[in-house]
Amino acid sequence: TGLPGSGKTYLWAQIWSYVVEKYESVALIASFECPAKPQYRRYLREFYHRKRERDMSDEQIASADEFIRKHYRFLDHPDETPTLEWFLDMAEISVARWGVKIIQLDPWNRLESQRGPKETEVEYVARCLRECTVFAKQNGVHVQIAAHPAKRDGKRRELAPDLEDISGAMHWWNMVDQGFVVHRPKLWTPPAALRWGGMGAPWKPGGGPIGCGGPAGVGAVPRPPGGCEDMTPGGAPGGSVPFGGWIMPFGP
Numbered sequence: 001t002g003l004p005g006s007g008k009t010y011l012w013a014q015i016w017s018y019v020v021e022k023y024e025s026v027a028l029i030a031s032f033e034c035p036a037k038p039q040y041r042r043y044l045r046e047f048y049h050r051k052r053e054r055d056m057s058d059e060q061i062a063s064a065d066e067f068i069r070k071h072y073r074f075l076d077h078p079d080e081t082p083t084l085e086w087f088l089d090m091a092e093i094s095v096a097r098w099g100v101k102i103i104q105l106d107p108w109n110r111l112e113s114q115r116g117p118k119e120t121e122v123e124y125v126a127r128c129l130r131e132c133t134v135f136a137k138q139n140g141v142h143v144q145i146a147a148h149p150a151k152r153d154g155k156r157r158e159l160a161p162d163l164e165d166i167s168g169a170m171h172w173w174n175m176v177d178q179g180f181v182v183h184r185p186k187l188w189t190p191p192a193a194l195r196w197g198g199m200g201a202p203w204k205p206g207g208g209p210i211g212c213g214g215p216a217g218v219g220a221v222p223r224p225p226g227g228c229e230d231m232t233p234g235g236a237p238g239g240s241v242p243f244g245g246w247i248m249p250f251g252p
Contacts, residue, residue: 001147001166002182008146009034009106011182017047020071027102028094030075032110044068083112084128088135095139108147125168129175
């Protein structure tokens with residue numbers, strides 16, 4: 001979690017780009033506030049070559065795009081009304097077909113609620129987190145959820161949030177394997193991903209900050225068993241996907 005503008009998406013885009021490169025993994029990114037092209041593409045190009053996109057040659061851009069095609073799949077809902085059920089269905093297709101090992105949902109707040117008529121918000125969040133945990137364990141993947149904290153006013157905005165500040169309260173603290181807070185006291189400082197010292201504060205349930213760790217979610221990020229196929233719109237054989245949607249390849 002982290003306040004809007006603190007650099008959550010940018011920081012984790014950089015971390016996962018290094019992970020997929022080192023371990024030859026495939027990541028499924030559902031970033032509903034950061035479009036795959038051109039924004040996320042620019043991030044990944046710059047992380048891959050460690051230089052600004054505007055300073056790259058055509059050959060460098062082409063090699064970065066090949067890296068993205070090999071290691072990334074992007075999830076988008078045709079009507080911009082994704083639900084958790086739809087998200088997990090698309091993730092299951094990606095795991096089965098392309099050996100995806102890293103699944104990111106960013107942000108949680110953009111999912112359409114499927115709360116039952118007599119279900120409280122706390123009960124709903126607990127049920128959703130339980131479904132994500134079961135999915136991660138059954139499929140041997142790492143599921144990461146980025147969630148905005150509740151809005152703050154005045155001086156409280158300058159304080160670093162924690163997992164209890166996310167809508168749904170304590171379940172974000174006690175039901176995840178690990179939480180990570182990204183905070184910048186001054187939003188005009190350099191991007192969080194470029195300042196490793198003190199920019200991210202990992203937390204674990206029942207304790208304070210820990211030395212190093214991952215985000216909220218479960219599952220390891222091992223090397224996938226096989227290579228990666230090119231992806232076609234639709235994500236399932238013949239281009240059909242339950243409930244609609246696109247699992248998109250990266251291409252021109």
